[in-house]
Amino acid sequence: MDVVDFGLTGLRVSPLCFGTGTQGWNQHSNQGDLGFQRLAYLLRFAHDNGVTFWDTADQYGTHAHVARALSELDRESVTITTKTTSRDASQVRLDVERFLVELKTDYIDILLLHCLTDLEWPQKMSAAMDVLSDLKSRGVIRALGCSCHDFGALETASRTPWVDVNLVRLNHAGHSMCAQPAEVIPVIERMVAAGTGVYGMKVVGGGSELTDNPEHAVRYVLSQSQVHAIVMGMMNEDEIIQNCGLVGELMTA
Numbered sequence: 001m002d003v004v005d006f007g008l009t010g011l012r013v014s015p016l017c018f019g020t021g022t023q024g025w026n027q028h029s030n031q032g033d034l035g036f037q038r039l040a041y042l043l044r045f046a047h048d049n050g051v052t053f054w055d056t057a058d059q060y061g062t063h064a065h066v067a068r069a070l071s072e073l074d075r076e077s078v079t080i081t082t083k084t085t086s087r088d089a090s091q092v093r094l095d096v097e098r099f100l101v102e103l104k105t106d107y108i109d110i111l112l113l114h115c116l117t118d119l120e121w122p123q124k125m126s127a128a129m130d131v132l133s134d135l136k137s138r139g140v141i142r143a144l145g146c147s148c149h150d151f152g153a154l155e156t157a158s159r160t161p162w163v164d165v166n167l168v169r170l171n172h173a174g175h176s177m178c179a180q181p182a183e184v185i186p187v188i189e190r191m192v193a194a195g196t197g198v199y200g201m202k203v204v205g206g207g208s209e210l211t212d213n214p215e216h217a218v219r220y221v222l223s224q225s226q227v228h229a230i231v232m233g234m235m236n237e238d239e240i241i242q243n244c245g246l247v248g249e250l251m252t253a
Contacts, residue, residue, distance in 0.1 A: 001050030008195030017053040020062040022233030027061035043069035057083035063102035083114035089127035119152035151178040172220035175205035199229040
């Protein structure tokens, strides 16, 4: 699978991202439930098949799994996103310090403010954003951004220069999205035009709604939007191989 430029972040990512947070919250996810060894193996298996973009978060409880997989790979060969739900400056700094230990890495490729729902989040979180900007300037973080669970927050993110990366909910049925696709896709186009790295989540809904025809779901997102990548929470080798083939085909068509 060929890698692509992730907007103007300077990062290059595989267009398929391995998500470790299906039904993920409160230190739990479906991928984490596979067990420490099994998920680490699947991450390496995906890497061998060209999936060099991995998505985790504090809330998923999968940092240790990712660290185990990384221990047998060249760190520079993987782009890792993680996320914080903290909103104040001191806690965000502590989170990043802890994430580095849990992931057993010297740097985080992408750090996202997780699950933003407030239209005025940049004003209310300016101190936390300043901390993250400082960490980025020192090379601890390579790119900053957010995942939004509200259309107003997403609109704000699309117009905020601080944001290098946006993780956006998008699928053809409008399940678990900030708004309907017809409203969200123009926002994605605006972000991509501005040089933001954009990847799509909830491609098959909240993890189950659209799985009867995942191929149609993937084709819709990659054909109707300009996202650079999609994140999918894969659970076994067959899903990895199937999704690699489909995404690879669509990205080179």
